[in-house]
Amino acid sequence: MSDQQRDLLADTPESWTVTGTSTPWTGGKTSVRSDDVVMPDGSTARRDYQVHPGSVAVLALDEHDRVVVIEQYRHPVRHKLWEIPAGLLDVPGENPLHAARRELYEEAHIKAEDWRVLIDLFTSPGGTDEAARVFLARGLSDAEGERFAVEHEEADMRLARVPVEDLVRGVLAGRLCNPYVVSASLAVQAARAGDGFDALRPADAPWPARPFEP
Numbered sequence: 001m002s003d004q005q006r007d008l009l010a011d012t013p014e015s016w017t018v019t020g021t022s023t024p025w026t027g028g029k030t031s032v033r034s035d036d037v038v039m040p041d042g043s044t045a046r047r048d049y050q051v052h053p054g055s056v057a058v059l060a061l062d063e064h065d066r067v068v069v070i071e072q073y074r075h076p077v078r079h080k081l082w083e084i085p086a087g088l089l090d091v092p093g094e095n096p097l098h099a100a101r102r103e104l105y106e107e108a109h110i111k112a113e114d115w116r117v118l119i120d121l122f123t124s125p126g127g128t129d130e131a132a133r134v135f136l137a138r139g140l141s142d143a144e145g146e147r148f149a150v151e152h153e154e155a156d157m158r159l160a161r162v163p164v165e166d167l168v169r170g171v172l173a174g175r176l177c178n179p180y181v182v183s184a185s186l187a188v189q190a191a192r193a194g195d196g197f198d199a200l201r202p203a204d205a206p207w208p209a210r211p212f213e214p
Helices: 003-008 096-108 152-156 164-172 179-193
Strands: 018-026 031-038 044-051 055-060 066-074 079-083 086-088 110-122 131-142 158-163
Touching (some): 079 179, 096 110, 096 131, 164 179
């Protein structure tokens, strides 16, 4: 594949005509929207989806090539899942790096010196407009001050550090199913085997799906 062909292999923004829209449900952070969308043949079809503020996640990699992971109960799927630190963008236009630093501090009480964008993804584009940015964080150390006070599911969280290779094996064996763990662990292996971590995008790289202030 030529360099020109690789450049053409990219998702493209597009918006089909919407003839009607409604919001049948609104929650604290998300809502459900129903759009009547004009199809290519001229017909109209209703599409229901979750409206989401966006998310960030952090693959925090220590000097021993271990990843900081958290086990947390997720009620919709009735599982305790091994995850990486993650959370919502609290306000529209929030800088995703600031949000990622906050989540790493709150969930793992860790700070990092080196930050890169690992991957961007739409978590479930058939059912939600959620966009997520996953960072690679290195140069880890304990955060100063008291630990963040947790509640609800977070009060039962378990924290561990796991070798990258063990995460990849768990993903490929079907034992680990959290989308951030799946995508980030495979991506970090691919980055290492390819052009290396220094070739990843800078932490403040543009994010068209969720534009932000520097």
